[in-house]
Amino acid sequence: MEYRRLGRSGLQVSELSVGSWVTYGSQVDQRAARESLAAAYDAGINFFDNAEAYAAGESESIMGRALKELAYPRANYVVSTKFFWGLDNRPNRYHTLNRKYLLDAIDGSLKRLDLDYVDLAFCHRPDPNTPIEETVWAMSDMVTRGKALYWGTSEWSADEIRAAYEIAERHHLHKPVMEQPQYNLFHRKRVETEYARLYEDYGLGLTTWSPLASGLLTGKYRNGIPAGSRAGLKGYDWLQQQVLDPAKNAIVGKLEDIAKELGTNVGTLALAWVLKNPNVSTVITGSSRIEQLHENLKAAELAKRITPEIKQTIEETVGNVHL
Template identity: 70%
Template structure:
């Protein structure tokens, strides 16, 4: 496993990490989650990503139980959660980053995990109805009280991240360290263009999600939606249109000969492409069985073989559907 610094912080995270979105509680029960996490740790994974809203809090409970059952020393793993969506429709809980919500959300998350602190916490989306200064102060106070170690954002614009950082700088508060954006061969602009100045100016680190574009870049949806895939899960109807997108699946088909040329799977090739970006601290992978973990981790073996020419061919194959 390769370990990378999280932005300019001293924290090191595994280049490939394991996330629980969609899978835990929906596709994976507690026993399977523990087995998958153990397999990831055997490969050197030390970062496990979660969020309050995943399976309405159940994902955090499952992951927390796995940590206890596996008996790992707390200093050996990094765990995250994200806040914004809330677990009820209450106006001070739903879709907000106000102080009241955030101070309660971290306590609820810690209870579900059964942990004394989280390593990373994220503002899961920007909140246009709460002053950024209020959010920055709340995140600072959470860290100052020892409930989390680092904070960051997810899917914030460069201007919003800069505003948060400037407020923290001005008031000598804990600054946002990392951002969690979507990044894959189809979704590139934010990471490669919008955030470009932030990497040097404020040392922003990235923990990216959806490296396989919800599985499209594994090639599994070229022939339609398999019966056992996330595209058939209740509540994920909104995802199906993306999974059967003809243009994206055609791009995946064009990439397959390149994967064959390198002697790897399309998923491994696509993961390695994400890892190639110098500002990516960790690429969050998902798995619903141990075999998927084993396959995903082999992307690290492909990484040194991605020459400039191979990268250009990959990007050309996806050019018509990249944004």
């Protein structure tokens, strides 16, 4: 496992990481989560991603109990959480990034995770109803109080990130260090085009999610929705149209041919392609079984074999650089 700096910060994160969205509390129970975290840690993964809203807080609780049972030195791993959606539909408790919510939400997450601090705290979505300045002050105070070590954003526009950074700089506050965007072969424009100036101007780091486009890039949806898959879960009906898209599945079929020539599968190829982007600090992966985790880990070695020519062939096959 290789490690990359989180943007321009000094923090090093494993190039592949483990996320708990959907899986913890939906597909993975306490025992399986502990075994998965142990296998990831043994493989050199040091970053575990979470969020307050995942499984309505249960994902944080499952991860917290697993880390407690495994008893790894706290300095050896990096944990994140994210805030915006909330756990209650009353005012100041959901769909907000106001000061009252944020400084209460971090306490709730730390209690569920059973940790003294999280390494990374993300604003899970932008909040059009709260001044960015208020959010920046609250997140900076969160870091100053030692409840988070770094803060950043998730799915914010480049203009919103730039505004937050400049407010922090003007007031000598803790600046946003990282962004967590979706990034995969079918979803590229924001990372490759919209954020392009932010990497050089601010040293923005990326902890990217959905490298397999919710499983579409594994090829498992080419013949429908298999039992036990994410798109078949209750409450995830919205994924079905995306993963069953005929045009995209046809492209996946062509990518499978490229993968076979390299002696691998299309899912590993798709992960390796994301790793080739030097602006990506870590690629967040998900797995409901240890076998899936081991398969994902193969992407790190495959990435070393992807030449500029192979990368170009992959991108020409997809043909969506502006999407």
